Amino acid sequence: MAGYDPKQIEARWQRLWAEEKTWEVANPGQPGFDPEKPKSYVLEMLPYPSGEPHVGHLKCYAVGDAIAHFRRRQGFEVIHPMGYDSFGLPAENNAIKTGEPPRAATERSIESFQRQFREWGISIDWSRELATHTPEYYRWTQWIFLQLLEQGLAYRTEAPVQWCPKDATVLANEQVVDGRCERCGTEVVQRKLEQWFFKTTEYAERLLADFDLLESWPEHVITMQRNWIGRSEGAEVTFRCEEVDLDFPVFTTRPDTLFGATFFVLAPEHPELERLVAGTPAEAAVREYVDRAARESAEERGAEDREKTGVPLGRGVVNPVNGERIPMFVADYVLMEYGTGAIMAVPAHDERDYEFAKAFDLPVRRVIEGEDPDAARDDRGLPYPGDGPMTGSGRFDGKGNREAYAEIVEWLASEARGESAVNYRLRDWLVSRQRYWGAPIPVVYCDACGEEGAPAIVPVPPEQLPVELPEVEDYAPKGRSPLAAAEQWVATECPRCGGPARRETDTMDTFVDSSWYFIRYLDPGNGEAAWERAAADHWLPVDQYIGGVEHAILHLMYARFFTKALADCGVLGVQEPFANLFAQGMITRDGAKMSKSRGNTVSPAEYVERYGADTARTYICFMGPPERDADWVDEGVEGANRFLSRLWRLCEELGEREAGELDPAAAAGDARALLAKAHWAIDKVTRDFQRGFQFNTAIAAVMELVNEAYRLKDGLYGAPEGVAAVRFATATAASLIFPFAPHLGAEIWERLEGGRVWEQPWPVADPALLASDTFPLVVQVNGKLRDRIEAAADASEAELLALARGSEKVARFLDGKQVVKEIVVPGKLVNLVVR
Numbered sequence: 001m002a003g004y005d006p007k008q009i010e011a012r013w014q015r016l017w018a019e020e021k022t023w024e025v026a027n028p029g030q031p032g033f034d035p036e037k038p039k040s041y042v043l044e045m046l047p048y049p050s051g052e053p054h055v056g057h058l059k060c061y062a063v064g065d066a067i068a069h070f071r072r073r074q075g076f077e078v079i080h081p082m083g084y085d086s087f088g089l090p091a092e093n094n095a096i097k098t099g100e101p102p103r104a105a106t107e108r109s110i111e112s113f114q115r116q117f118r119e120w121g122i123s124i125d126w127s128r129e130l131a132t133h134t135p136e137y138y139r140w141t142q143w144i145f146l147q148l149l150e151q152g153l154a155y156r157t158e159a160p161v162q163w164c165p166k167d168a169t170v171l172a173n174e175q176v177v178d179g180r181c182e183r184c185g186t187e188v189v190q191r192k193l194e195q196w197f198f199k200t201t202e203y204a205e206r207l208l209a210d211f212d213l214l215e216s217w218p219e220h221v222i223t224m225q226r227n228w229i230g231r232s233e234g235a236e237v238t239f240r241c242e243e244v245d246l247d248f249p250v251f252t253t254r255p256d257t258l259f260g261a262t263f264f265v266l267a268p269e270h271p272e273l274e275r276l277v278a279g280t281p282a283e284a285a286v287r288e289y290v291d292r293a294a295r296e297s298a299e300e301r302g303a304e305d306r307e308k309t310g311v312p313l314g315r316g317v318v319n320p321v322n323g324e325r326i327p328m329f330v331a332d333y334v335l336m337e338y339g340t341g342a343i344m345a346v347p348a349h350d351e352r353d354y355e356f357a358k359a360f361d362l363p364v365r366r367v368i369e370g371e372d373p374d375a376a377r378d379d380r381g382l383p384y385p386g387d388g389p390m391t392g393s394g395r396f397d398g399k400g401n402r403e404a405y406a407e408i409v410e411w412l413a414s415e416a417r418g419e420s421a422v423n424y425r426l427r428d429w430l431v432s433r434q435r436y437w438g439a440p441i442p443v444v445y446c447d448a449c450g451e452e453g454a455p456a457i458v459p460v461p462p463e464q465l466p467v468e469l470p471e472v473e474d475y476a477p478k479g480r481s482p483l484a485a486a487e488q489w490v491a492t493e494c495p496r497c498g499g500p501a502r503r504e505t506d507t508m509d510t511f512v513d514s515s516w517y518f519i520r521y522l523d524p525g526n527g528e529a530a531w532e533r534a535a536a537d538h539w540l541p542v543d544q545y546i547g548g549v550e551h552a553i554l555h556l557m558y559a560r561f562f563t564k565a566l567a568d569c570g571v572l573g574v575q576e577p578f579a580n581l582f583a584q585g586m587i588t589r590d591g592a593k594m595s596k597s598r599g600n601t602v603s604p605a606e607y608v609e610r611y612g613a614d615t616a617r618t619y620i621c622f623m624g625p626p627e628r629d630a631d632w633v634d635e636g637v638e639g640a641n642r643f644l645s646r647l648w649r650l651c652e653e654l655g656e657r658e659a660g661e662l663d664p665a666a667a668a669g670d671a672r673a674l675l676a677k678a679h680w681a682i683d684k685v686t687r688d689f690q691r692g693f694q695f696n697t698a699i700a701a702v703m704e705l706v707n708e709a710y711r712l713k714d715g716l717y718g719a720p721e722g723v724a725a726v727r728f729a730t731a732t733a734a735s736l737i738f739p740f741a742p743h744l745g746a747e748i749w750e751r752l753e754g755g756r757v758w759e760q761p762w763p764v765a766d767p768a769l770l771a772s773d774t775f776p777l778v779v780q781v782n783g784k785l786r787d788r789i790e791a792a793a794d795a796s797e798a799e800l801l802a803l804a805r806g807s808e809k810v811a812r813f814l815d816g817k818q819v820v821k822e823i824v825v826p827g828k829l830v831n832l833v834v835r
């Protein structure tokens with residue numbers, strides 16, 4: 001008997017899938033399109049091609065592929081495309097270092113990804129493949145830019161930007177982590193530049209409201225987005241500086257504390273600072289303070305425990321509620337990014353204002369009664385952040401502050417000194433990059449068409465797209481885009497007047513490329529339009545999106561924004577791109593994040609070469625619930641390989657035996673036991689797929705089935721019906737393992753049953769053979785119901801406890817707490833008492 005030889009098996013099926021184009025699907029109106037079949041769009045986030053695929057890629061595509069196979073066999077027409085997010089910094093940085101053009105390095109990497117995806121046996125519709133760095137693709141990225149420009153959703157303005165001195169590029173706020181460049185860790189500084197923005201803020205409300213349109217997204221991802229959008233309700237109130245004749249609007253969530261304002265603070269970036277202090281004694285000190293603040297990050301400046309610093313401006317504003325003049329300061333704890341960049345300071349009821357008042361010896365005036373011992377710092381019980389009756393607030397005295405809230409806002413509005421307002425933390429999306437390896441922004445600047453000395457911004461007409469990226473010699477950024485050096489390219493003709501004009505030399509943030517790729521897959525060869533509406537309408541939204549949680553905010557938010565904006569442009573029919581989202585966990589090794597410098601990386605290619613793709617894929621889906629982080633262990637890979645080898649051996653043994661007819665209803669003894677086990681496994685795997693892709697327990701169920709077959713087979717081989725039972729169990733195991741180990745699953749199925757397992761409907765468990773051997777285990781934390789989990793009727797107390805503790809819903813309530821007691825009522829419930 002030959003042993004399990006994955007090389008041979010896998011090569012054979014990969015060849016067949018490639019030759020027969022097995023996973024290609026047709027669009028509406030194309031030959032082979034079946035309008036009766038329900039569609040399912042299964043999509044993993046597209047890879048950024050840099051070097052070789054890593055093990056995180058293997059996990060993402062193994063998980064996505066399992067879902068794609070499951071859906072196909074459940075009767076869906078599954079679209080499962082692939083592409084490459086192939087513009088971006090690593091290829092450009094490599095070019096700067098080695099002189100190799102980014103295109104060459106990128107395309108070499110793409111070839112490596114393509115080869116490995118085939119070697120992993122991922123069921124990709126290769127006819128839809130795309131790469132965002134090709135002119136065929138970015139032509140339409142540019143077209144979308146023009147659509148947004150036409151809608152007023154793209155605009156250009158001078159703005160302070162976060163600048164990475166090392167990469168010499170502007171960073172989006174989202175790319176600044178703890179004041180440092182997300183890519184290289186260099187401390188970020190501020191600069192002013194003319195920049196292109198997309199008006200994401202215009203969609204803030206819809207981005208929040210439309211969480212309701214999603215079918216299933218992880219709660220923590222929605223929370224992260226919600227916090228990022230950061231909606232708060234309050235009032236905009238205008239304070240006036242008579243001396244310079246200027247109004248200073250502030251946004252406050254606490255208009256009920258207006259009477260307690262004792263000073264006024266501007267952010268160091270506030271545009272009117274200059275006017276306030278120019279030529280005054282405060283000028284020099286303010287300037288120095290502003291320069292210093294510019295070198296610090298928003299996070300540092302916003303830190304709660306930071307010592308409060310600032311400089312008095314020698315000016316004052318008038319508090320509109322009581323006409324009182326209060327002194328003005330500049331202080332770095334106020335951020336330009338939030339609200340209007342100015343605040344009214346109420347030290348009696350705000351922690352940071354309180355600290356500032358103490359540092360500068362400013363009055364602290366209580367306007368709300370109440371006590372909060374946790375927040376209080378002094379013997380007057382201040383600052384007090386809570387609610388209570390108002391005091392020192394004129395005609396509002398004695399009223400509850402919450403009740404007075406609306407009245408105060410109404411009164412301000414009637415005096416034209418304020419109005420109710422909503423503020424968002426979300427900023428407009430800065431899309432300009434002074435970099436080479438991106439899609440050129442398709443506009444030109446023409447002096448002749450301009451007015452008042454400013455050149456006109458003229459969009460490149462759609463028929464002139466793409467604006468192709470020119471070849472350059474030097475990729476190093478020098479504070480301007482490397483494209484600026486391509487003088488022949490920059491000099492162009494104005495599409496409006498035909499006179500001389502200059503091209504925009506910035507390229508687009510690569511997040512723009514990945515904000516719409518899932519639409520282009522639906523019609524990738526279209527040379528006339530970005531997509532055909534009928535194709536988009538048929539396939540969208542993506543039914544199941546799969547990717548890393550590190551994209552919870554940026555990519556997912558931008559793609560949602562694009563979808564809404566494109567719907568508003570009338571070219572899309574959906575409001576949300578991804579109906580269901582699955583966020584996979586990370587793979588670590590030796591408990592640490594993998595990195596080249598740590599030397600703990602796992603090369604998927606090595607493991608595939610050694611054990612076969614089926615083993616690597618099965619192991620990666622078996623490591624733990626796929627949404628959790630899991631640690632790569634070589635023994636685990638060997639275990640997965642042993643399991644597949646055992647399944648293979650069963651198949652080989654059966655090949656030599658004559659199987660009889662088996663009537664499941666009449667089966668008895670071990671034959672019945674094995675059939676029952678097979679149906680149990682069908683039921684278990686199906687349910688594990690349906691409840692959030694619990695692939696580890698699904699694979700464990702197939703392992704159990706194989707073990708049961710081994711335990712019973714020798715006794716069963718004696719009779720033809722017995723052989724039939726083993727054969728059924730083995731074919732079922734092959735069918736169930738197929739989504740994870742597609743080559744071996746297909747091979748065994750073909751040998752035992754003939755035909756193609758992926759054309760078989762997903763098996764359905766026979767209820768008659770499904771002993772009711774499970775029950776819904778109630779899991780409580782401190783007596784409160786937190787989850788219900790199907791548990792085996794014969795599970796031990798330890799197993800029930802493990803099941804309860806393994807629940808993610810439960811884990812949330814255990815986090816940071818200590819379990820002091822475990823109560824298990826077998827067959828019923830587990831209660832965890834925590835403190």
Ligand SMILES: [Zn+2]
Binds near residue numbers: 168
């Ligand atoms: Zn950097």
Ligand SMILES: [Zn+2]
Binds near residue numbers: 494498499501
């Ligand atoms: Zn012109």
